[in-house]
Amino acid sequence: MTDIKQKIMALRIPEERILENEPLSGHTTFRIGGPAELLVRAATEEELSALLGLLTSEGIQHMLMGNGSNILFSDEGYDGVVILLDGDFMKLELPDQSGAPENRTVIRAGSAVRLSRLSAFAAESSLTGLEFACGIPGSTGGAVYMNAGAYGGEMKDTVLSVRLMRADGSETFTRDAEHMDFGYRHSAVQDEGLIVLSADFALEKGDRDAIKASMAELNRKRNAKQPVEFPSAGSTFKRPSGGYAAALIQDSGLKGFSVGGAQVSEKHSGFVINAGGATCRDVVTLMEKVRDKVLEDSGIRLEPEVRIIGRDGTELNERF
Ligand SMILES: Cc1cc2nc3c(=O)[nH]c(=O)nc-3n(C[C@H](O)[C@H](O)[C@H](O)COP(=O)(O)OP(=O)(O)OC[C@H]3O[C@@H](n4cnc5c(N)ncnc54)[C@H](O)[C@@H]3O)c2cc1C
Structure with a gap:
């Protein structure tokens, strides 16, 4: 990797932005x-x-x-290069509105912009539609990748278009939302290995105070129901057809069930939390046990929502 580091520096990326043997626990909400x-x-x-x-x-x-809020990295780490975006990718603006749909205002967010900042900016601009996203701790890029959603809203409801880069960096292009194949926690970005550079959101005019009040209420609900005081990656499993993961897990008597430092949250069974010193192995073992017990009890197979990344870069979700 020393050789590669030199080659990266030759691209004029300054040395202070290239970290060697950097613990990923410091960059993920699961810690x-x-x-x-x-x-x-x-x-x-x-x-x-x-x-x-x-x-x-x-x-x-x-x-x-x-923002590392939906990723579980291996205890052995990652044999390769993890890329984070900052600088220009933090830009948040009201761009030229000539392409805006009727009665809509467009906000453009770089992929590194956090959803909390994006929704606060929309509220300040008296624009409604992104209130649902205010408490999701992801970046715009990660949220487009996942088609993140909460409280009845999803990214796809307001995304107008996405600026993308090919995986090999060879081309950038803009794609309209209708060609993003958005579905439940799914987008074309996942299938095509694309990189999200920025996204345009088309929002309706609203009342600033009402938008802010609605965001405060959603955050209040979230803090009351979710174990936000513990490290986690949010909902561990996707919502299966025919039920809610949290209810199925609770019905199987697994609330509070733990393996090592990983635990099914007492506050919200849909969350596996890092109750202290949890390893990736603890979390995966716990998830397998939960999956098997729920399958045995209900006949429903839970699938992970969190992206589990092996040391060799393999995404283990498909095999789960
Ligand atoms: C306490 C808590 C609550 C949560 N609540 C919710 C919720 O209500 N709703 C919800 O949907 N999710 C929720 N999540 C999960 C998470 O916040 C979302 O999935 C979010 O969209 C992930 O964004 P991220 O930037 O953290 O992505 P990361 O976790 O960093 O990455 C997720 C995936 O996106 C890819 N990716 C990231 N950026 C880009 C990019 N620019 N281009 C291409 N690929 C990229 C990564 O390679 C990875 O495969 C919660 C998580 C936590 C910890």
Whole structure:
């Protein structure tokens, strides 16, 4: 990796933005994960494109990370390069409105913009539609990737278009929302290995105080129901057809069930929390036990919502 570090520096990415053997536990809301061989922060599209081109041509394993709020990394870490976005990717603005749909105002958010900041900006601009997202601790890029949603809203309801980059950095292009294949916790970004650079949201005019009051109420509900005081990756399992993961887990008597430092939250059975010193192995073992017991009791197979990333970069969700 020293060799690759030199090559990355030759792309004019400053050394202070290239971290070696960086513990991923410090970059994920689960507070779990061994070291990434390299963690690199790209601040412009040019840097990102050059970096992806280099890593692709050198055959170096790599992946994008947003705010790390839906990722479970291996205890052994990640044998490759984890890419974080900042700088230009933090831009949040009201762009030229000539392409805005009738009676809508467009907000443009860089992929590193947190949803809390995005929804607060919309509220300040008296624009409604993103209240649901105010308490989701992800980035715009990660939320588009996941089609994140809460309280009856989803990203797809307000996304107008997404600016994307090919996985090898060779091309950037804009795609309208209707071609993003948005579904429940799904988008085309997942299938095509694309990189989200920014997203445009089309929002309706609303009353600023009412929007803010609604966001405060949603956050109050979230704090009351979810174990926000513990590290986690949010809902561990997807909502299965025919039920709610939390209810199925509770019905199987698994509330509070633990393996090592990983525990099914006492406050919300849909969350596996890091109750203290949990390893990835603890969480995965717990998830397997929960999946098996729920399957035995209800006939419903739970699938992980959290992205489980192996040391060799394999995403283990499909095998779960
Ligand atoms: C306490 C808590 C509550 C939560 N509540 C909710 C909720 O109500 N609703 C909900 O939907 N989710 C919820 N989540 C989960 C999580 O916040 C969302 O899935 C969020 O969208 C993930 O965004 P992120 O930036 O953290 O992505 P990450 O976890 O960093 O990454 C998730 C996936 O997206 C990919 N990715 C990230 N950025 C990009 C990019 N720019 N381009 C391409 N791929 C990218 C990554 O490679 C990874 O595969 C919660 C999590 C926590 C910890």
